[in-house]
Amino acid sequence: MSDVDQSQLFEFLCRMGDNTLVLGHRVSEWCGHAPVLEEDIALANTALDLIGQTQMWLGLAGEVEDKSRSADDLAMLRDVWDFRNVLLVEQPNGDFGQTMMRQFLFDAWHLAMLKALTGSCDDRIAAIAAKSVKEVQYHVERSGDTVVGLGDGTSESHRRMQKALDLLWPYVGEMFVADAVDEAMAKAGVAPDPATLRDAFDARVEAVLTDATLTIPDGGFAHKGGKTGFQHSEHLGHLLTQMQWLQRAYPGATW
Template sequence: MDPLLKFCMRMGDNALILAQRTGEWCGHAPVLEEDIAFANMGLDLIGQTQLWLKLAGEIEGKGRSADDLAFLRTERQFLNCLLVEQPNTDFAFALMRQYLFDAWHLPMLDGLTASSDKRVAAIAEKVVKEVRYHIDRSRDLVIGLGDGTTESNARMQGALNMLWPFVADLLATDQADEALLAQGVIPDLETVAASFRAETAATFAAARLETPEVELSRTGGRNGLHSEHMGYILSEMQYLQRTYPGVTW
């Protein structure tokens, strides 16, 4: 697969699957403010998905639209990281998943604003403002709950313990990344990883949370290896297209 096509699909798939998980909170968040906030973040992520997958379709050159790429692929054809497809076990889990993704997403987009590919730079410049809001919100909530009651701290620590092994999938690199880095299309991924580590270390210290000391596996969704959760996600997300192929409004 063309390296730039793969990269755009990864970025679009990350946003799409996290948007689906985020949208599951609509009507179910513990307070109305968070219900609205999760819904708004989900809409932001859907907008980002459209931009990345539209560009992916143009690069592919087969006439597939963003909707085609979103709704007409099987789970093994998605390239999102494993982190974003993890289920909403509780509110602490959803917040920690969002924060870990945001802590990677922001430095990645910041770097992409200087991409040698003007199309990529334009997308990054458009969406980075949204992601600054996302991480401000998720960071504040992680700190507030981590440094809150004994119960809230325990729940946030438990969520971090469960989600931390999936961080490696975000930070992994492959030949496609190396090719794009050489062309100046994407930023130095070691710099992105360093920003991620600095951000999370400062936040966890303020939240009284301990970074788990576990070995991080470097295989996952970026290599087309998904968890058992992807089938469920796509059955929900693609239901209409599967039931009524080619439906139009």
């Protein structure tokens, strides 16, 4: 681990933590608004799982950075251009079907990534992945089952799920495109090359979408820029305004 560039390791950890933080907040927006009570509870639990994972990823990022910033500092005091999450997770909830399609597409990638990270040469990362993978295994099973139920449900639920897939599919590619940070992590044995996760992702997603009677859109276009911080959608700024307002309004407040 002494050969790993600590600034690049920090970037990688922020990517993992920002993905779960932003998606966790998005899912939490359903609290009290889900279609039925059981879904309200399930979505709240998913959000809590993701926020718990965020605490571990960003906590480790703060240690690696060594600038006395805690997980809370990294979550609540960074501006939008400092976030490193993929664009998929910051997309609006839309209707329930769109939320579950976004969840499934992320879960399928997330599980593949975490399974690979359990073999990381960094014992701290391997431990976080081993703990998180148990939760995400449930997430992907639940979101996949829901996608099937809605896709192969009524004509209206099928229409909405296909619309959600068409909308969100162009955001999938970013999760598998490597840059200098990914290459450095793969070379050091810290994390996998993102491209190596694509086969497992495609196998799971194609099986579920086939059962859901949904059609994967043609074309290989992929929106990019989120995980490098180069370009986020306008939605992330609005999300952070809501998520960070208390700490921004009352700096250093504790309870």
